[in-house]
Amino acid sequence: MTLPDPGTATLPDFHIRPDxxxxxxxxxxxxxxxxxNPVEVRVxxxxxxxxxxxxxxxxxxxxxxxxxxxxxVGYLLNQNMLxxxxxxxxxxxxxxxxxxxxxxxxxTDYEEKMKKKVRTSGCAQGTVFGDVMERFDDISLAPDAxxxxxxxxxxxxxxxxxxxxxxxAGAIHxxxxxxxxxxxxxxxxxxRHNAVDKIAGWMWLNGIPAEDKxxxxxxxxxxxMVIKTAMMGIPILVSRSxxxxxxVELARRVGLTLVGRARGQRFVVLSGAERIDYDMPxxxxxxxxxxxxxxxxRREGDAA
Amino acid sequence: MTLPDPGTATLPDFHIRPDxxxxxxxxxxxxxxxxxNPVEVRVxxxxxxxxxxxxxxxxxxxxxxxxxxxxxVGYLLNQNMLxxxxxxxxxxxxxxxxxxxxxxxxxTDYEEKMKKKVRTSGCAQGTVFGDVMERFDDISLAPDAxxxxxxxxxxxxxxxxxxxxxxxAGAIHxxxxxxxxxxxxxxxxxxRHNAVDKIAGWMWLNGIPAEDKxxxxxxxxxxxMVIKTAMMGIPILVSRSxxxxxxVELARRVGLTLVGRARGQRFVVLSGAERIDYDMPxxxxxxxxxxxxxxxxRREGDAA
Numbered sequence: 054m055t056l057p058d059p060g061t062a063t064l065p066d067f068h069i070r071p072d073x074x075x076x077x078x079x080x081x082x083x084x085x086x087x088x089x090n091p092v093e094v095r096v097x098x099x100x101x102x103x104x105x106x107x108x109x110x111x112x113x114x115x116x117x118x119x120x121x122x123x124x125x126v127g128y129l130l131n132q133n134m135l136x137x138x139x140x141x142x143x144x145x146x147x148x149x150x151x152x153x154x155x156x157x158x159x160x161t162d163y164e165e166k167m168k169k170k171v172r173t174s175g176c177a178q179g180t181v182f183g184d185v186m187e188r189f190d191d192i193s194l195a196p197d198a199x200x201x202x203x204x205x206x207x208x209x210x211x212x213x214x215x216x217x218x219x220x221x222a223g224a225i226h227x228x229x230x231x232x233x234x235x236x237x238x239x240x241x242x243x244x245r246h247n248a249v250d251k252i253a254g255w256m257w258l259n260g261i262p263a264e265d266k267x268x269x270x271x272x273x274x275x276x277x278m279v280i281k282t283a284m285m286g287i288p289i290l291v292s293r294s295x296x297x298x299x300x301v302e303l304a305r306r307v308g309l310t311l312v313g314r315a316r317g318q319r320f321v322v323l324s325g326a327e328r329i330d331y332d333m334p335x336x337x338x339x340x341x342x343x344x345x346x347x348x349x350x351r352r353e354g355d356a357a
Numbered sequence: 358m359t360l361p362d363p364g365t366a367t368l369p370d371f372h373i374r375p376d377x378x379x380x381x382x383x384x385x386x387x388x389x390x391x392x393x394n395p396v397e398v399r400v401x402x403x404x405x406x407x408x409x410x411x412x413x414x415x416x417x418x419x420x421x422x423x424x425x426x427x428x429x430v431g432y433l434l435n436q437n438m439l440x441x442x443x444x445x446x447x448x449x450x451x452x453x454x455x456x457x458x459x460x461x462x463x464x465t466d467y468e469e470k471m472k473k474k475v476r477t478s479g480c481a482q483g484t485v486f487g488d489v490m491e492r493f494d495d496i497s498l499a500p501d502a503x504x505x506x507x508x509x510x511x512x513x514x515x516x517x518x519x520x521x522x523x524x525x526a527g528a529i530h531x532x533x534x535x536x537x538x539x540x541x542x543x544x545x546x547x548x549r550h551n552a553v554d555k556i557a558g559w560m561w562l563n564g565i566p567a568e569d570k571x572x573x574x575x576x577x578x579x580x581x582m583v584i585k586t587a588m589m590g591i592p593i594l595v596s597r598s599x600x601x602x603x604x605v606e607l608a609r610r611v612g613l614t615l616v617g618r619a620r621g622q623r624f625v626v627l628s629g630a631e632r633i634d635y636d637m638p639x640x641x642x643x644x645x646x647x648x649x650x651x652x653x654x655r656r657e658g659d660a661a
Contacts, residue, residue: 079602080602082600082602082605082627083627084625084626084627085625085626085630085633086623086624086625087506087622087623087624087625087639088635088638089630089633089635092616092625094600094625096599096600096601096602096604096605096627097601097602098601098602099579099580099602099604101600101605115580115603127373130522202391207462214385216654219471222599223599224577224578224598224599224600224601240529243579243601274528275403275528275547276403276419293529294397294527294528295400295528296386296400296528297400297401297402297403297528298383298384298386298400298401298402298403299403299419299549300400300403301386301400314398319390319391320390320400321388321389321390321391321396321554322388322393323386323387323388323400324388326388326389326393329389329393331392331393335391335392350529354551
C-alpha cells in the first residue's frame with residue numbers, strides 16, 4: 054500500500070476499500086423469520102485484537118480484523134501515543150494469538166496515561182486522554198480548504214452505492230476519506246472508531262496529506278468524531294447522521310467544517326460554513342431514493 | 358421512583374421516560390441548510406459525569422445528564438462493581454462539579470480490575486472486565502419467558518411513536534424495558550450504553566424483576582448488548598438494528614432470545630426462538646410507514 058508520490062498524488066475512487074466477498078469478514082447465520090420460517094442472514098464477524106506498543110499492552114479491541122496494522126497505528130495516533138515524528142520500526146501481527154505489536158524507535162511508557170479514561174458518547178472506544186484535549190487547542194485546520202456542494206452530492210451517492218460489508222451484512226460502520234468528489238479510502242468496522250483509526254493509520258503510513266481531504270462518516274457527529282478528525286488535520290467532516298451539542302461546540306472551537314444530516318439533496322452545516330461553495334443547487338441534486346440510498350440509511354435526526 | 362409492590366406490579370406504558378421538553382436535554386443551534394439559508398436545529402446536550410464508587414474514581418462519562426443516579430448505579434452493576442446483594446448507603450450528585458458518588462456498605466477496591474480493559478464493538482464504553490465473562494457463563498435466563506409476536510408488533514409501534522428526544526433532536530440512542538406489550542421504562546442517552554445502564558440502575562433501585570421482561574434497543578445486537586442484557590437477567594433482547602457474529606454467539610451460549618431487524622411486519626430471530634409465540638401473523642401487523650416509523654429509523658442491515 055505505497056503510492057508513487059502520495060503527497061501530490063491524485064487518488065482514485067476507492068483506492069482502498071473492504072472486500073465484501075472476503076469470507077473472513079462476514080458469515081452466514083441461520084435463524085427464523087417473522088413467519089417462523091428458516092432464514093439465513095449474513096452477520097459481520099468480530100474478533101479480538103490486543104494491541105501492544107513496544108512492551109506495553111494498550112488495549113484489546115473487537116474488530117472485523119481486515120487491517121490490524123492500520124488499526125493499530127491509527128489507534129495509537131488518535132490516542133496521542135504515537136507522535137507524528139515517531140519512527141515505527143515494526144508492526145507484527147499474529148493472527149492465532151490475535152495480537153498486534155507496534156514497535157517504535159522512541160521508548161514509550163503510557164502507564165500513567167492509561168489510568169485516565171473518559172467514556173465519551175456515541176460508538177466510542179471510550180478513552181480520550183487529557184493531553185489529547187490539550188493538543189486539540191493547538192490544532193489549526195486549512196482555512197482555504199473547500200467543500201463544493203457538487204462534490205458533496207457526488208460523494209454521498211458514490212458511498213451509498215459502493216459495494217460494502219454494510220450492503221452485504223449490515224450492522225457495521227463506515228468511514229471514507231475523500232478528496233474533492235472522490236471517495237479514495239473506504240474503511241468499515243464493527244466499531245465506528247476502528248474505521249476512523251484504520252483511515253488514520255493508512256494516511257500516516259502512506260504520507261497522505263490531510264489538509265485537502267474531506268472526512269465522511271456514517272455515524273453521529275459526536276465530540277469524539279470531531280476531536281479525531283481535527284487531530285488528523287482534516288478540515289471538513291461530513292455525516293449523514295445528526296449532531297451532538299459538544300460535537301458542534303468543539304468543531305466551532307477548532308474551526309472544523311461540520312456538515313450533518315447529509316442525504317440526497319439535503320444537509321445542514323453548523324460550523325465552518327465559510328469553506329462551503331454552493332456551486333450546485335440542491336434542486337439539481339438527485340433525491341435519495343431506493344435506487345441509490347445507502348441500505349439501512351437513516352433519515353434526519355438519526356442516532357448511529 | 359418507588360412503586361407500591363414492584364415485584365408484582367403491572368407497570369403501565371412509559372412509567373418512566375425522558376422529557377423531550379426538558380430544556381437541559383437539548384438545545385437549539387444555528388447553521389445553514391443545503392441552500393445556504395439560515396436554519397436552526399435542536400441538538401442533544403452532552404455533559405461530563407465523573408463517577409466515584411466510595412473513594413475511588415471509576416470513570417468519566419458523557420451523558421445527557423437526566424438521571425445521574427440511575428446511570429451511576431447501572432454502570433457499576435453492569436461492570437460487576439456492584440453486587441446484587443450490595444447495600445447502597447448513599448448516592449450524591451453534584452451538578453456543578455459534574456460528579457456522582459455511590460457509597461456502599463461493603464468496602465470496594467477495583468484498582469487492579471480497572472487495569473484490564475476490553476474495547477468492544479458498537480457504541481460501547483469499551484470496558485468489559487474479565488470476571489464479567491466468568492459470571493456470564495453462570496447466568497441462567499428464564500426458560501419459560503415468552504415473546505408473543507403480537508406484543509412485538511405493538512411494542513415496536515408504541516416505541517416508534519412515543520414522544521422522545523430522538524424525535525425532537527435525533528442523534529440519540531434509546532432503550533426500553535418492556536413487559537408483555539407494555540413499554541414500561543424508556544431511557545435515552547447520547548451513549549447507548551448509558552441508556553442501558555440507566556435502565557439497569559432503575560430496575561435495581563426499585564426491585565424490578567427481570568425474568569418477565571423484554572429489552573428493546575435501537576442499536577445493534579453486539580456482544581456487549583448481549584452481555585449486559587443477560588447480566589441484567591432479561592431473557593429476551595429485541596432490536597430494530599442488525600446483528601454481529603459475537604453477539605449471536607454469546608446469545609446462543611447463554612440462551613438469550615435474540616430478535617433483530619424488527620421493524621413493521623418483519624423480524625429475524627437468531628437465538629432462543631423457542632420463547633417466541635407466533636400468535637399474530639406478520640401479515641396482520643401494520644407495515645412500518647411514515648405515519649409511525651421511528652424518525653430516523655434505519656432499515657434492515659443497519660449499523661447503530
